Amino acid sequence: MTFTLAKTDGSARRGTLHLTHGTVETPAFMPVGTGATVKGLTPDELRSAHSQIILANTYHLWLRPGLDVLVAAGGLHTFMQWDGPILTDSGGFQVFSLQARRELDDNGVTFASHLDGSPQRFTPESVIAFQEAIGVDIAMVLDVCVQLPADQATIARAVELTTEWAKRSSAAHTRKETAVFAIMQGGLDRSAREASAQALVALDFPGYAIGGLSVGESREQMHELARFSAALLPAEKPRYLMGVGTVRDVLTAVDCGVDMFDCVYPTRCGRNGRAMTRKGEFAIKNAGYVRDFTPLDPDCSCFVCTTFTRAYLAHLFRSNEMLGPRLLSYHNLFVLNDLMRDARAAIEAGSWQKFRDSVLQA
């Protein structure tokens, strides 16, 4: 993996990430394909919506279809027929946020599968081995996420363990086609963030994620901490802010000097009938759209907006027709990817602030 930074404009960065399965122009949004599928969409559609890299979840893939099926398939890329770059989350976030019953110890975390209750165990080594075995481009280290609010000692302990596990992940890393990124923790505590960044940067990972944000804190806190955290990371390496995917949040993330982000937000909104545009979001089921024969988003050039009307999409959602979630998911991804393309052009042109403000104030 190599990362080249072509241009900066304020804190915003324009870079290129060369990965085993292709190139990612940054800043880039990564759609979430939790269980080896970005819900409702084919790989061809992900491409045509200008997705460059997708995210999948170690937690979900580990439980289903499981390592043996994915390896027998020839890896995750072949299994799901997406030939572009894939980043997998480590499962740390899922184990700590979704699992009521889990047992953390110094060497890993034991939990019960949400599918069948079977006992499962993640260690820093097993999670890296899994991600390498399924052939992803970027693997994330197993991290310890604390649920906020938490006291300083708990946060400090999570940072310490995350650092320790990052060290072990690095030692466990064997496959050069898979790059391993570390994850900064520290909750909303600046000194803990500093300690986390300092320790992880010393371990010289090829990329760094900012974890533990977008987990329920206020938007202002998130933006402030993201900016603070991004600045702690080395300029020459890619920075990935986890769990961010609204128009406002991705613009802010770019403005903080972040290069990559992921979120289920656009596809989850799409399934629920919430249309994203640069000018705001709206619920397509609202009565006002039943007789609205204009495009979903007049500023969008995606096939949904150039083919169908709001009235038709409203009809699909009001009738619980599965074509609705599919079309709106596509559109929402297209909007975010399109926004990123324009963001990249603006940074290149040195007009980032103007672009950012024009969207945020629309």
Place this chain on the structure above:
Amino acid sequence: MTFTLAKTDGSARRGTLHLTHGTVETPAFMPVGTGATVKGLTPDELRSAHSQIILANTYHLWLRPGLDVLVAAGGLHTFMQWDGPILTDSGGFQVFSLQARRELDDNGVTFASHLDGSPQRFTPESVIAFQEAIGVDIAMVLDVCVQLPADQATIARAVELTTEWAKRSSAAHTRKETAVFAIMQGGLDRSAREASAQALVALDFPGYAIGGLSVGESREQMHELARFSAALLPAEKPRYLMGVGTVRDVLTAVDCGVDMFDCVYPTRCGRNGRAMTRKGEFAIKNAGYVRDFTPLDPDCSCFVCTTFTRAYLAHLFRSNEMLGPRLLSYHNLFVLNDLMRDARAAIEAGSWQKFRDSVLQA
């Protein structure tokens, strides 16, 4: 509308139907897009799966989105962005089969909307007016369907009223771009079928449907009555057997001299994880497919079969991922359309019986 019969081979017929929105090579299968959408699929996909004409339901469209929205949209074609031929069922079948509370009188049928309980009324005239107003290529007359078993008097009365309503439908017909087809009734009673056919043929409709079959009778009874009924209809006009859509049933229908058929079967199966092939059907969720890295149907050239494995499709269904229903619906439609294409070629080549037997005995 014109229909030309190019070739017959036994009772099987190879024809061409010229409609306002295009040409349909027959025999042809019509996918069902009940509520202005073939569930889960885009119009482009219907085309690429080789669908030539689709069916929609007056009953459902009448209730939602309703006449005013469809007319304001510029008609059903524009609303759903399918530019090929559309046939709409009259709603007779839905009112009589889905509605527990409905009041039949000589002039029409009154029922409560299943959406909001509001009172609704279909008359032969209102149903034709609706179908003409939304601009379909083929409109069906309002018919009276009896639930089987029924006594002779009930069946005779239904046939009589269906004939009377067909007369009124014909008189109500004003738009030359929309062809109106009559519907033969008569249950499983051959003399009632004869009476129905005789009366309707005398009214000189441009096409005839065989209704009241595929409603719970045995497959043998259905095949026997379809053959008997088809032979009662004029050779020079298209014959449409309603509600038929398995591989075996469509082949039998063609063998009976039927030109068109429709059914929710392929898309409903697709949503439920049931894969159709010429060699039989199977449930993709079965354990045997979890590690099966062969194509869904090795004999199929659709994009699902040339892209994904059974293992991946099994994974999607086991994970309740919406991509699964979408992909299997597409494949099932492709299989039926592909079967029809080969059936047409076999009739042209004079090898229909051989083709039919080769599929039925596989």
